[in-house]
Amino acid sequence: MISIFISVFFTILLLKTKYVWSKYEEGILITSEKWAFVSRFCFLSDKGVFQYTIEYDKEYAVQNLLLYYDTPDQWPSVYRQDKEQTCEERESYLNVSLNQVVNLTEKYTNSGCRLRTLSDRKKIYVCQKKNLFISSRPRWWFLAISNCKSVKGLNLKYKFLMTNGPDGDFWHMHFSADEFYVMPQLIGYFCIYIMLVVAVTVCSVRLKSRKLYHSTYKLFYASVVLQLFGITFLMCAYAQYGLHGINCPGMKTIGQMLEIASEVVFLLLLLLIAKGFTITRARLRLPGAVKLTIFMSVYVVASIVLFVYKLLFFDPGKVLYLYESPAGYGLIMLRICAWGMFVYSIVFTVKYNPAKVTFYYPLNMIGTLWFVSGPVFILAANSLIDKWVRESVVCGVLHFVALLGHVLFLITTLPSHANKMFPYHVRTTQVGVMSVMRAEDLPFVPHAYAPSAPPLAPPLPAPQPPLPQHNRPPGQVDEWRASNVPVELFCVSRNVEVPQRPLEPSKDVTHIPLHDSYDSSPEHNYRRVPDVFQINTQRDQVNT
The missing domain is CATH 1.20.1070 (Rhopdopsin 7-helix transmembrane proteins)
Known part of the structure; x- marks a missing residue:
């Protein structure tokens, strides 16, 4: 389902995507309406410049360029979806003395228009003008075209260049004031x-x-x-x-x-x-x-x-x-x-x-x-x-x-x-074990991250103390527990050769009866004790 939505979206994106002349905008306006919105731009308070080039057939005269700004009594009042307004009503919000209505004919000197005759004797108006926007603060301006007396609608070709800085100013020239x-x-x-x-x-x-x-x-x-x-x-x-x-x-x-x-x-x-x-x-x-x-x-x-x-x-x-x-x-x-x-x-x-x-x-x-x-x-x-x-x-x-x-x-x-x-x-190698065991049975315990040392092993049970001598079964001796020795000791750095010496009876020998029946051979009953150890015969003596 999600893949279908994604496919539909990209199809719409490809159909709708085109180069929009946003700050430099050009196009052809053809409509049966008497009033039409064209473009908008956010100008600075004293640096906004608006240049336009407009061409249209004299048959569609007189067309007007309307300049609305963003105060509640102007554009929000004009561009309302809940209220139908006539062309005259939409023009009534503008102040002609502030040059908000530009009559696109040669009769209006500030419009920059002149009448030109083409080779086929067709007459068109060509209007070129550069205006400076001055206001108390940066504000949005909305451009519209109107001809309230027209019976054919609107038809013109336009080019708009809206800037907020001098030529070559990358950070300000083409950007709207809200995008600086x-x-x-x-x-x-x-x-x-x-x-x-x-x-x-x-x-x-x-x-x-x-x-x-x-x-x-x-x-x-x-x-x-x-x-x-x-x-x-x-x-x-x-x-x-x-x-x-x-x-x-x-x-x-x-x-x-x-x-x-x-x-x-x-x-x-x-x-x-x-x-x-x-x-x-x-x-x-x-x-x-x-x-x-x-x-x-x-x-x-x-x-x-x-x-x-x-x-x-x-x-x-x-x-x-x-x-x-x-x-x-x-x-x-x-x-x-x-x-x-x-x-x-x-x-x-x-x-x-x-x-x-x-x-x-x-x-x-x-x-x-x-x-x-x-x-x-x-x-x-x-x-x-x-x-x-x-x-x-x-x-x-x-x-x-x-x-x-x-x-x-x-x-x-x-x-x-x-x-x-x-x-x-x-x-990550233990995740498989986690997925088949209950959380309370997991053998893993939280540990701090150690960037250079191996992970710590789970704590081992405490070693049990040896049984008293008189409670041991016959023949049982203390066992050496490998788990009680640190892991670090299990390493070999080099091989050491130990010379073999024959066992000889010595004075540093003690006789220890192991059980009731034992072999009386010397190799069995005598153990050589190194000189570095001391034998406490009173402590190790066996009561029989």
Whole structure:
């Protein structure tokens, strides 16, 4: 089912993707309506420049260029879906004295229009003009075309160039005022994620050498890499935007999709670890696995619908944010539900595995911060943040939330002897044993990560004291226990040859009767004692 949604999405993306002349915009407007929206741009208060070239047949005269700004009494009042308005009513909101209505004929000197006769005696108006926008603050301007007396509708060819800086100014010229700080932020996050990917790669190599490279850590690695790729695509899209004023929405959409994929993978990682997967259990119980699969499927489908809705239904006449849609609000609700599942799972995992509390308490705080901050900020961005700064603020904060989650998770799972929160104690070679044994029967015990020493063995039972001499069965002697000797002693550095000497009776010999019937041969009854040992005959004497 998910694969079908993905296929449909990419089909729509290919059909809808084309080069949109966003800051340099050109096209042909043909409509039977008397009023039509054309474009929008966020200009600075005193540096915004608008250049236009408009051509149209004299038969469609007189057409007007209308300039609305974003105050409630102008564009929001004009562009309403719940109220039908005539062309005259929409023009009535404008102030002619402020040059908000540009009459595209030679009679209006500020329009830059002149009448030209073509070779076939066809007369057209050609209008070229450069205007400077001056306002009290950066604000959105919306461009529309009207001809309220027309019976044929509107028909014209236009070219718009909207800038916010001098020629050659990469950081400001083609960018809308609300996008000024997007490119510097993307470059900064790109550099940080390059270093983060290197750090996670080093930790992965170290964990793999210790046989602690579990599937959950692989998910973390995948989430970080997907986030880096998403930032890379976005950075390339905005770089093209800054150089030429041309934006490829397909590249930007792919970057956003990769970042959403990174978010989905990280969410799955947190839910799996909250349930103890690869930390206190080798596999999930069937009911929990089914619920998690259904939830993640719904979350993925909602993420795909979010982009499909943007491509098909977002109105270019409104300054909308990606999450200002039913799918966006649905994702917010699903993320809140995921947070509830996360906390619930951690409570029961800690209840049955209290030894892991040093890891799960910090994880609970990290996960709660990551789960809650995203939805709260999205709701604030949709309603509280001004639209002329929202793009930059949203870009910075959402990338910071993602970076914070990745960095804090890396710190909690850092493979270091000093890290008391390190969660993994079962080797990847032991997972098969975990899957067939009960948790209380597992022979593995948590241990601190040791980067250069072998893992500690489970504690051995304490050695039993030898039985008193009079309680021993006949012929029993003390046994030498290999388990009581440290493992480090079982090593051979070189071979030592010991010369063989014949056994000879000596004065340093004591006679010890072993049992009632024994061999009386000298080799059996005499034992040579080295000079370095002392025999206490009174202590070792046997009572018969």
